[in-house]
Amino acid sequence: MSENSPVKKQNTRDEAALLPPVDVVEDASGITLYADLPGVPRDKLQLQVEAGTLTIEGEIDLAMPGGIESSHAEVSLPRYRRVFSLSKELDSSMVGAEFSQGVLKLTIPKAEHAQP
DSSP: OOTTOSEEEOOOOSSOOBOOOEEEEEETTEEEEEEEOTTOOGGGEEEEEETTEEEEEEEOOOOOOTTOOOSOOSOOOSEEEEEEEEOTTBOGGGOEEEEETTEEEEEEEBOGGGOO
């Protein structure tokens, strides 16, 4: 993300977590954020917008079927976490969310004072 992007990544190291890949698209009406969260069921996805901060968290079930032991694992952490600072140009009270097939789509419109 660029320095002038309306969403900026914050560094948080509370617990070890995977950083989901995220794409942010900005247009005249606001931003659309796409986060890849494979393996996260809808009931284990948490979104929080508070004090200009957006937090995305999701838990993955890494349990192996009975009697099977993994010899190699690409994913070893059971959760995703990303935290972003939201620009004051965005209306964080109007966040829209869709979650389908492991992809989270968030839409955040620009605040009225930031509209063209």
